[in-house]
Amino acid sequence: MHQLTEFSFSKRFPELPLISAALAEEHPDFVPLSFGFPAKESFLIPLLSEAAVSALQTQGLESLQYTGGTGPKKVNEWIKKRSELRSIQSENENILVTSGSMQAIDLATRTLADPGDHVWIEAPSFFGAIRQFSLAEVELTSFPIDEDGLRVDLVEQALIEAKVKGKPMPKMFYVMPNYHNPTGVNLSLARRKKLAELAYEYNFYVLEDDAYVELSFSGGFVPSIYSFGPERVIYISTFSKIIAPGIRMGWAIAGEQVINKMRMLKSDGSTSVFVQEIVSQFLAKIDFEQHVQYLTSIYRARKDAMVRSIHEYFGNEVSYQMPEGGFFLWLTFPAEVDTSEFMEKSLKNGVGYLDGKHFYLQNDELNHIRLSFTFCDEEQIRRGIQRIAESYNDYKNNREVLEEAL
Ligand SMILES: Cc1ncc(COP(=O)(O)O)c(C=O)c1O
Numbered sequence: 001m002h003q004l005t006e007f008s009f010s011k012r013f014p015e016l017p018l019i020s021a022a023l024a025e026e027h028p029d030f031v032p033l034s035f036g037f038p039a040k041e042s043f044l045i046p047l048l049s050e051a052a053v054s055a056l057q058t059q060g061l062e063s064l065q066y067t068g069g070t071g072p073k074k075v076n077e078w079i080k081k082r083s084e085l086r087s088i089q090s091e092n093e094n095i096l097v098t099s100g101s102m103q104a105i106d107l108a109t110r111t112l113a114d115p116g117d118h119v120w121i122e123a124p125s126f127f128g129a130i131r132q133f134s135l136a137e138v139e140l141t142s143f144p145i146d147e148d149g150l151r152v153d154l155v156e157q158a159l160i161e162a163k164v165k166g167k168p169m170p171k172m173f174y175v176m177p178n179y180h181n182p183t184g185v186n187l188s189l190a191r192r193k194k195l196a197e198l199a200y201e202y203n204f205y206v207l208e209d210d211a212y213v214e215l216s217f218s219g220g221f222v223p224s225i226y227s228f229g230p231e232r233v234i235y236i237s238t239f240s241k242i243i244a245p246g247i248r249m250g251w252a253i254a255g256e257q258v259i260n261k262m263r264m265l266k267s268d269g270s271t272s273v274f275v276q277e278i279v280s281q282f283l284a285k286i287d288f289e290q291h292v293q294y295l296t297s298i299y300r301a302r303k304d305a306m307v308r309s310i311h312e313y314f315g316n317e318v319s320y321q322m323p324e325g326g327f328f329l330w331l332t333f334p335a336e337v338d339t340s341e342f343m344e345k346s347l348k349n350g351v352g353y354l355d356g357k358h359f360y361l362q363n364d365e366l367n368h369i370r371l372s373f374t375f376c377d378e379e380q381i382r383r384g385i386q387r388i389a390e391s392y393n394d395y396k397n398n399r400e401v402l403e404e405a406l
Helices: 044-063 071-084 098-112 127-135 152-165 189-202 256-265 273-285 288-314 339-349 379-404
Strands: 095-098 118-123 141-148 170-177 203-209 233-238 250-255 328-332 368-372
Touching: 044 071, 044 273, 071 095, 071 273, 071 328, 095 098, 095 256, 098 127, 098 170, 098 203, 098 250, 098 256, 118 127, 127 141, 127 256, 141 152, 152 189, 170 189, 189 203, 250 256, 250 273, 288 328, 339 379
Parallel strands: 118 141, 118 170, 170 203, 203 233
Antiparallel strands: 095 250, 233 250, 328 368
């Protein structure tokens, strides 16, 4: 038996909050509205199986080698063509395929910023990205969003002030322009243009995270920020929401110098060339437009079911902006409500949601919850919303009793 002395690990790991809603209580029919997971119906397993078998049969020796066969080139071709729809022109030198877009966030951050450098983000913002920024040891500042997305006017004011007062300027601005996580809001065209202009004027990069762009309920697209500032924007997206997150494949598009630097920071050699072979064969087999329509028809119906249930069980007690695509609905309660206070009760009642404070740097906005409408079916969604409403009403009644007693 060896005697174990406590080990002192690297100091790199920041204190990060435990997001308790992810810990489902044991409940016979728990409804997880917390998870940003795609619908199981979105995984085209027979076609993926065919693509996997065919990848081995037709490109086996090549795709199992370090360098891969024709898959990576074909995936690049697909990305190039699809990106043209967002007014993005790219060549192979501008594209890096990554292990999920999460890796692209990490590589972009460490390419642009040293520890202690400043990165600006939206409030609220995606906590997965906030985690990457913390690990990269950068300083974060956040800016509010409204119904047209990021308040770019406030960003401009802050840039002017920082310049005048000699305060640190940002190296990067992280923004989700389409179906923002967690609010579902879109950034207006005018603000996209303005943000790109500011990036040139104040010499920072925009990290444009476009994870949900394909999942539009109207089928419409607004040009990317990248299209207004290709020398100062890194555009990233992912196959997670359109094929499956388990394949762990995303991409970045940027200037050649930036892409080369990001590639140098990649510690995994390369993103699986074998999986790229499967993805390229899968994409060749499907009618992608039809596939997107199939996905959005499922998600639109589930979003509608969620909205109906919110009206049925909450009436006018809560507010939200109607999602026009993506995965999430951001529910706002009256200002005095702390949504984490009826979380435990909700979990016991058999429903999970994410309390909104986790999406803010200071955990200081307490009256929101993020609901995902993609993973659960319509009946589960109805039951889930009913259970949240029951837990909320209990919390509210208890608070009123308490206030009366005081
Ligand atoms: C806005 C956003 N960006 C990036 C990701 C990461 O996706 P992946 O690493 O699976 O591509 C997610 C996942 O939830 C997300 O919501």
